[in-house]
Amino acid sequence: MTARILVLLALILSTLLAAPLSAQSPTPTPQAAPATIHVVQRGETLFSIAQRYGTTVEDIARANGIGDPGVISVGQRLVIPAGAAPGATTDYIVQVGDTLADIALRFKTEPGRVAQLNAIANPRLLIAGESLAVPNGTSQTLPPAPSGRIHIVTPGETLVRIAAGMRRSVWELALANGLSVGQPLYPGQRLIIPGEGPPLETLPAPFTSLAAHPLPAVQGRVFAIRASVGQGITTTLSGRFSDQPLRFVNETNGSWAVAGLNPFTPAGLYPLVITATLPGGAKTVFQQMVKVVEPGYSSEEINLDPQTSQLLDPNLIAQERVIVMGAFTRFTPERLWDGLFALPAPGEITSAFGTRRSYNGGPYSSYHEGTDLNGKTGDPIYAAAAGRVALAQKLTVRGNAIIIDHGGGVFTGYWHLSKILVNVGDHVEQGQHIADMGATGLVTGAHLHWEIRINGVPVDPMQWTREPMP
Numbered sequence: 001m002t003a004r005i006l007v008l009l010a011l012i013l014s015t016l017l018a019a020p021l022s023a024q025s026p027t028p029t030p031q032a033a034p035a036t037i038h039v040v041q042r043g044e045t046l047f048s049i050a051q052r053y054g055t056t057v058e059d060i061a062r063a064n065g066i067g068d069p070g071v072i073s074v075g076q077r078l079v080i081p082a083g084a085a086p087g088a089t090t091d092y093i094v095q096v097g098d099t100l101a102d103i104a105l106r107f108k109t110e111p112g113r114v115a116q117l118n119a120i121a122n123p124r125l126l127i128a129g130e131s132l133a134v135p136n137g138t139s140q141t142l143p144p145a146p147s148g149r150i151h152i153v154t155p156g157e158t159l160v161r162i163a164a165g166m167r168r169s170v171w172e173l174a175l176a177n178g179l180s181v182g183q184p185l186y187p188g189q190r191l192i193i194p195g196e197g198p199p200l201e202t203l204p205a206p207f208t209s210l211a212a213h214p215l216p217a218v219q220g221r222v223f224a225i226r227a228s229v230g231q232g233i234t235t236t237l238s239g240r241f242s243d244q245p246l247r248f249v250n251e252t253n254g255s256w257a258v259a260g261l262n263p264f265t266p267a268g269l270y271p272l273v274i275t276a277t278l279p280g281g282a283k284t285v286f287q288q289m290v291k292v293v294e295p296g297y298s299s300e301e302i303n304l305d306p307q308t309s310q311l312l313d314p315n316l317i318a319q320e321r322v323i324v325m326g327a328f329t330r331f332t333p334e335r336l337w338d339g340l341f342a343l344p345a346p347g348e349i350t351s352a353f354g355t356r357r358s359y360n361g362g363p364y365s366s367y368h369e370g371t372d373l374n375g376k377t378g379d380p381i382y383a384a385a386a387g388r389v390a391l392a393q394k395l396t397v398r399g400n401a402i403i404i405d406h407g408g409g410v411f412t413g414y415w416h417l418s419k420i421l422v423n424v425g426d427h428v429e430q431g432q433h434i435a436d437m438g439a440t441g442l443v444t445g446a447h448l449h450w451e452i453r454i455n456g457v458p459v460d461p462m463q464w465t466r467e468p469m470p
Contacts, residue, residue, distance in 0.1 A: 399441025
């Protein structure tokens with residue numbers, strides 16, 4: 001009996017030993033993903049590192065026990081919180097009328113996150129044309145407008161106390177109202193409580209939409225604005241960009257205006273101001289700073305013979321300027337063209353717009369106000385776009401010349417012609433034969449000088465062949 005029991009025990013033991021290891025071993029515990037380690041490089045800050053990895057300064061400081069986020073050292077090893085990864089942000093160009101709330105909704109994040117990523121101290125001072133770092137994951141459709149209600153401040157209230165009473169973040173309230181956390185409030189002040197109540201207007205009434213292009217604005221090019229107001233509201237729109245007036249043209253889908261930036265305009269920030277005036281005289285003013293950049297222009301030396309050099313006489317130039325500016329500064333309050341402008345001649349470009357010029361070894365104190373197209377005397381010249389002839393005559397410096405008014409303050413000029421085929425007041429269509437190429441006026445050979453001016457300011461004509469305006 002004992003022998004049988006021993007045999008049975010041996011069989012059971014051998015069966016157990018033969019069982020698969022996977023059946024005997026417990027399920028392994030998942031291992032945490034290895035921490036990302038960043039070694040601090042020269043010139044880096046905790047903010048730039050956080051922006052690189054798509055996280056926050058606070059999270060990195062917390063993960064590394066850093067008491068003062070402003071003090072890190074080259075070579076220091078930092079643990080980057082799990083979930084952060086390089087490339088977690090993308091660039092966004094601020095548009096005219098944008099708010100942090102708009103941008104945050106579009107990129108499915110919080111306004112405070114955008115502010116932190118870009119060290120924005122005052123959320124109401126966004127610069128149109130500036131590039132912001134925003135989290136990846138942009139929405140394909142424009143989200144609904146942010147909602148909110150208005151809270152009227154009572155005596156003794158502070159932002160901290162109001163936030164605590166509503167169980168809201170004090171930073172959230174400060175951001176929504178363009179305030180600092182410790183800024184004192186005054187009785188009767190209106191505060192936006194975001195996320196509660198009906199949709200908030202992101203633009204001051206009666207504006208319903210504003211758009212501009214290109215952004216950033218570019219030295220020597222046109223800057224176009226579109227504006228819409230509430231349905232059924234009658235307003236008169238006016239404005240300025242930099243030192244240029246904005247004269248609006250009303251169309252069924254809104255109003256537009258264009259401004260020309262002089263090619264010598266320094267890069268920097270310039271104010272955009274748009275005013276809506278109601279019939280009773282009440283005014284609403286929208287203001288925002290816009291970034292202007294330099295595209296970079298080349299330079300060229302031009303040598304003239306003694307006889308041609310006489311045409312550089314300042315008195316001759318001034319007298320002729322009075323004539324051409326008399327045409328260029330008229331304003332037709334409607335658009336006479338549609339779509340892209342076309343090149344008025346098929347020749348190659350021999351001198352681009354904005355090129356800094358030196359005459360006979362003098363200083364580079366002037367620039368080329370148009371685009372030169374090469375050809376030979378007698379080649380046909382065509383209207384770049386539909387419009388009305390504003391000038392057609394012989395000039396001293398520009399030679400035989402034509403100016404076409406396209407409406408809204410937009411004009412094209414055609415210089416050095418051998419023959420003029422249109423008269424003042426004629427309506428011309430795009431592509432119509434209006435003149436023949438020549439070598440009249442201040443020239444060194446046959447070519448067409450073609451220019452576009454906005455309220456008298458020369459801008460790059462080639463921009464109009466690439467971008468529909470306005």
